[in-house]
Amino acid sequence: MAARREYRDPETRHDLGPMNVACAHCGALHWIDERVAASSKHAPEFGICCNHGKVQLEGLHQPPEPLHRLLVGNDAQAQEFRSHITQYNSALAFTSLGVSDDKNINKHGPNAWVFRILGNLRHLSSALTAPDGVSPSYAQLYMYDPSVALQQRMNRNSNLRRDTMQALQTMLTLFHPYAAIYKQAYEILEDVGDVEEAEVRLRVMPGQDHRRYNLPTAEEVAVILPGDGSAGDGRDIILRNRQVNGAPMQRISDIHPAYAPLYYVLLFPHGEHGWHPDIYLDEPEKAHPQRLS
Structure with missing residues (x-):
């Protein structure tokens, strides 16, 4: 039985x-x-x-043109852009994405594409000048003539539309504040000359409004020379003209307010700062409000 x-x-x-x-x-x-x-x-x-x-964050700004049109339009250019928006963003980002992802999860079946992260997600920053014989990438391209930068981006992304890439590159150069800040840092390091291991330190400070961080001014974008006794801060972004021999790319702290806008440039085209540990809960009834962190 x-x-x-x-x-x-x-x-x-x-x-x-x-x-x-x-x-x-x-x-x-x-x-x-x-x-x-x-x-x-x-x-x-x-x-x-x-x-x-109790959590009150500053709202995002309206996307500038042509990004707004590409996000909402129905013409062929807008549809192509939205189909490859991640690739456009990576081509225009200031930092690279450091991640180990699971390659096996998408091998079986016609399911929706899945991005599974193994370990930590991190954003990495390289020197502002590419080594000899190496094509520039990421923030390095914002130091170059726009036509040269555009050609380098298209060399790596030949499947994308050149007119879309050019329009977005011009938009970010005009509207993203870190395009000007990185260029300023590059010029400072160029003025220093051949001093090895000179660096520019980007440290943004909270303003009166606890939801916002202030961008560094010309006085706050300071050059640090070797041996000056300056103490490092893990939340600073350290920019160097050339990569020190054997040194890895710098990992940007995930509590730095520029962590998100330096990579997700099409989500934050105005360079809006993201989360930081000095955001406070909105609790007017309390004399000492708590930090959001």
């Missing part, structure tokens, strides 16, 4: 419904089941987005 299989309830599809319930404080969309237990379906409250209005 054959053994009887153990009975199991048939699998059912779990449906959370539409994700269309807005937070009353910040407008973020949620599923209704994400509301805090103490609230009702008629007056839902959510804590995972803005902690009931």
Whole structure:
């Protein structure tokens, strides 16, 4: 007599419904089941987005042209751009993405492409001048004549549209503040001359508004010479004209406010600073508000 299989309830599809319930404080969309237990379906409250209005971040600016048109347009150029937006962003970024990803996860079946990270995600910064015989890349391209920079980007991304790449390159040169800051750092290091291991240190400081960090001014983009006794800060971005022999690319701290806009240039075309550890919760009833971190 054959053994009887153990009975199991048939699998059912779990449906959370539409994700269309807005937070009353910040407008973020949620599923209704994400509301805090103490609230009702008629007056839902959510804590995972803005902690009931205590987290108040500065809003993003309207994307400048031509980026706005490429994001919302329906013509062939806009559709091509959105199909390759990640590649365009990487070609125009100031920093490189350092990551080990799982190559095996996308080998089976026609499922949607998955980007699975193994270990830590990190952003890396190289010297402002490429070594002899090596083509410039990332921030180095912002030091070059625009026509030379465009050709280098197209050499590496021949499947992309040249007119789109040129328009986005011009836009970032005009609107992204770090294009000018990196160029200024490059000129400072050029003026120093042949002093080896001279560096420029970018340290942005919180302003009166705890949601914002101030960009460095000409006085704050300081050149550091070897042996001057300056103490390093892990949250600084250190820029050098040439890579020190044997030195790896510099890893930018993920708590630096420029960590996101230096890589995700098409998401932050105005160079809007991201998260930093000095953001405070908006708690006017407390004499000493807590840091968001």
